[in-house]
Amino acid sequence: MTLYFTKDHEWVRVDGDTATVGITDYAQGQLGDVVFVENPAAGAALAQGKEAAVVESVKAASDVYAPISGTVTEANAALEGEPALVNTAPEGEGWFFRMTVGNPGELDALMSESAYRDYVAGL
């Protein structure tokens, strides 16, 4: 199981051929109170770097980008009733969706956890 990060503040946890995607603690802090998540449906095809989901805070709507290409297998149903999980457990129960790993080579372009923490520290 390996954790990767994007410059747009998504995380992706790869476990075999399945990836779980969410937004980072830094991202939820920037957004503030999350009140709604519009997730892609199971079966949706995602392309790396393209819009995958929309997260709505009290203030505004923000795009969430697919960290890798693949097909959505499951959206986190818990976010429908409790979108604030994105604030309270962004890198845990507040995950957005699961997807297949369409092209493992794409993972090479992502950051490791320590590289991401350094990146955020420099923002």
Add this chain to the structure above:
Amino acid sequence: MGDTPETLELLPLDALHRRLGARMVPFAGYSMPIQYEGIVAEHNWTRTAAGLFDVSHMGQVILTGDSADAALEALIPGDIIGLKTGCLRYSMLLDAQGGILDDLMVTRREGDLYLVVNGAMKHSDIAILKAGLPGVDVAYRPDLALLALQGPTAVDALERLAPGVAALSFMRAGTFTLAGTSVWVSRSGYTGEDGFEISVPAADAERIAELLLAQPEVKPIGLGARDSLRLEAGLPLYGHDLTPETTPVEASLAFAISKRRKAEGGFPGADRVLKQLLDGPAKKRVGLKIDGRQPVREGAPVVHDGANVGAVTSGGHGPALNAPIAMAYVPAALAGDGQRLQLEVRGKLLDATVVPMPFFPKNYVRQGAKA
């Protein structure tokens, strides 16, 4: 955010906001606090205790001159001649077509009229006032800061520091002494809660704000919660819900056209506005409650029977209601309470219902009402 090239002005309380950990954003030409601990927490605190807002970006303008009240009536549809000393009136600057140029508060004080106008509009408002009020001195007062203390326990906190304010009723004002400084206090605000707006010398603002924040009821509240509070209260925001393309009647603000002015006219666009009052306007500002949880923002099309019939002018999550709410302009025939409409967000149609505003019951202390 933050790529505005022009230099932002700093509020008198800028250093305090930063010390309190505020996230600062550009707004109305100023660097302003959008939030401290979080919009929802600040919103709910204001609904249950007392929130301190720095609204010093707003324009405080003082009119003096023998017939300033009669002169001002040429620019706005409110009865100012009949406004009693120590009373506030909500009104609007109108253009020749009755379009809204800004909304404002007018208070008659001993010897002058005290106006509070929107921060983003203040310079154009002052130019309109100067050009439209010959023989009246129009004094812009950037040497004054403006603090709003809002919420059900605001009266407890302020009465402790400025004895006597508890006797003011809604839309009344007077001079009080707060920590040795003479301040102008109005029982008014923009949250739908009981509360006060306090005009203080900018040089004393930080000391007074810190004293207010030291009261157990009081926390600092940013612009984010100010917007969600006023949305729940059904209060329009200039530049969004009110523009030169909307008249007071279309904006569902006909209450601000005073009785005598309805009879006499004599304000900009009176012919059109009074005709709308009589015949009803073609479009109206309404409140919408949206099914489900997805917020709908400004600009979303309003759809009825597959046709685009209007647009959302403000919208978002209502924290105290825990539901999405919005304001929109729709044809008068579709403006009745209970009317079902749809709102388009990212290609998806969401069901919504026209509901009366405020969305959240107002909590004002009106004159003659039981305590």
